[in-house]
Amino acid sequence: MSREAMEEILNRSLLDEDFRAALQDNPESVLESFDLSDDERAALVSGKFDDVAVFMPLHCTIRFAMITENIIAMKPHPEESRRAEFERRGAEIVQQEGDRIAVLKEFLAMIR
Amino acid sequence: MGSERRREPDIYIVGLGIKGIEHLTRETLAACRRSNSVLAVANHPAVLTYLETLCPKVIDLHPLSYEEDGNRLDAYDTMSAMVFQAALENPPVTFATYGHPLIYVYPTRQIIDAAPFLGLTVKVLPAISSLDTMLIDLDVDPAMNGLQMYEATDLLVKQRPLQSDVPCLIWQIGAVESVLYSSAPSKPERFFKILDYLLQFYPPEHEVTAVYSTNHPLLEPSLVRFPLGEMDHHNDDLHQGLTLYLPPVELRSVRNRELAGMIESLDHLKSLTERAAAEANDRT
Numbered sequence: 188m189s190r191e192a193m194e195e196i197l198n199r200s201l202l203d204e205d206f207r208a209a210l211q212d213n214p215e216s217v218l219e220s221f222d223l224s225d226d227e228r229a230a231l232v233s234g235k236f237d238d239v240a241v242f243m244p245l246h247c248t249i250r251f252a253m254i255t256e257n258i259i260a261m262k263p264h265p266e267e268s269r270r271a272e273f274e275r276r277g278a279e280i281v282q283q284e285g286d287r288i289a290v291l292k293e294f295l296a297m298i299r
Numbered sequence: 300m301g302s303e304r305r306r307e308p309d310i311y312i313v314g315l316g317i318k319g320i321e322h323l324t325r326e327t328l329a330a331c332r333r334s335n336s337v338l339a340v341a342n343h344p345a346v347l348t349y350l351e352t353l354c355p356k357v358i359d360l361h362p363l364s365y366e367e368d369g370n371r372l373d374a375y376d377t378m379s380a381m382v383f384q385a386a387l388e389n390p391p392v393t394f395a396t397y398g399h400p401l402i403y404v405y406p407t408r409q410i411i412d413a414a415p416f417l418g419l420t421v422k423v424l425p426a427i428s429s430l431d432t433m434l435i436d437l438d439v440d441p442a443m444n445g446l447q448m449y450e451a452t453d454l455l456v457k458q459r460p461l462q463s464d465v466p467c468l469i470w471q472i473g474a475v476e477s478v479l480y481s482s483a484p485s486k487p488e489r490f491f492k493i494l495d496y497l498l499q500f501y502p503p504e505h506e507v508t509a510v511y512s513t514n515h516p517l518l519e520p521s522l523v524r525f526p527l528g529e530m531d532h533h534n535d536d537l538h539q540g541l542t543l544y545l546p547p548v549e550l551r552s553v554r555n556r557e558l559a560g561m562i563e564s565l566d567h568l569k570s571l572t573e574r575a576a577a578e579a580n581d582r583t
Contacts, residue, residue: 194344200517201319201345210517236511236518245514265412277416281387291380292373295409298416 192221193243196231265298273298307333309390309419310382312407314400314426315341317514320349322427327395328353330424334393336385338378342397342514350395358385371480379409386419397514399428403450403470429542430468432512436520437544439466444547451475451543455493461500464551469493469543472509482539487531494530501548503528508544509536 196218200207210217214232223231230238239245265273276297280290311330316322331337336356341347350357360381363374378394385392394400400407400423407423414421430448433439439446448468449459452475461467473485475493501507504526511521523536527545530537537543553559561567 197515197517198343198345198348201343201515202349207516231517234517234519236513236515236521239515239518240521245518265416273416277413277418281418287384287387288377288380291383292376294416295376295379295413298413299409 308422309386311393312423316427335389337393339395378406402428463548467545472543473537473539490531
């Protein structure tokens with residue numbers, strides 16, 4: 188239940204500037220109306236990222252770029268010598284109708 | 300003979316910034332408003348809620364992002380394919396990711412590379428990245444001593460040389476040595492190799508900072524300082540997404556004193572510039 192309260196407080200304070208200002212000016216009073224444990228309340232009042240992250244998954248994880256291909260690839264892509272092949276396949280996909288997710292994924296793997 | 304009207308791109312690629320909706324730029328907001336759908340990887344559910352006020356169709360791609368113990372390439376292919384599918388069906392669309400769209404984002408690179416073969420046009424807009432926020436958190440201005448930065452695994456695999464007199468950011472230190480995703484805490488052993496490598500350039504007593512910029516306006520950034528030689532004891536602090544900052548060990552001395560003595564000289568500036576043209580411009 189208190190996890191839901193934490194979520195509500197953090198989400199609402201992103202969207203509602205008045206609510207956020209009230210929390211910054213007088214956190215104890217604003218938080219009184221929420222179902223929080225003493226530790227959760229103290230973490231929010233502290234404003235410390237790591238304290239709040241104990242109760243909520245706030246840390247974004249690693250970004251997208253780190254894939255094996257990035258690290259070991261030594262060639263520029265898409266390969267210039269296969270450009271005509273990519274253009275032909277791309278044009279075929281554009282002509283298709285309906286759900287193209289599967290063929291688009293094959294195409295992305297092809298030009299990688 | 301009016302100027303040719305600029306064509307709307309089929310795909311906008313935008314960044315949402317780091318701190319909730321506070322970092323959204325006006326041109327990013329405009330792109331979302333002009334789009335028929337926004338496909339987003341946001342760092343807060345509230346950001347998606349906000350995007351829904353700009354565009355009637357917002358698709359959350361985050362569930363595709365991370366699969367425990369998985370290589371995320373298939374997930375990235377799915378994300379990019381979904382963006383292309385939407386753009387082929389009903390352009391324009393926006394692909395929005397938290398942070399900056401071209402900093403550590405593989406699907407945006409895929410989309411830029413593949414779009415021309417599908418007859419689609421792409422426009423990429425700049426955004427606030429975690430690099431921007433970390434420079435604030437660490438109070439570092441790259442003008443003073445430069446800046447070097449590497450992805451942790453890439454640094455180790457390629458044995459890239461480091462300059463100990465230049466501020467250094469090691470990105471994704473908490474995920475070092477694997478391209479697979481796991482939310483499990485790291486063992487101290489995970490940091491043995493990277494520590495050994497860094498100790499080739501920096502002394503063990505050199506104080507470093509593990510930095511994580513806040514992604515919420517109510518919260519302060521996370522900064523954990525420790526001597527480099529103790530990094531493996533901080534395995535609990537070094538979660539995925541953290542960046543390790545190594546300040547310069549010493550400041551680099553001037554090597555070209557002759558040039559250093561001329562950089563404030565007006566005569567030297569005149570020798571470098573087309574003075575007559577500048578004066579003519581000043582008069583107009």
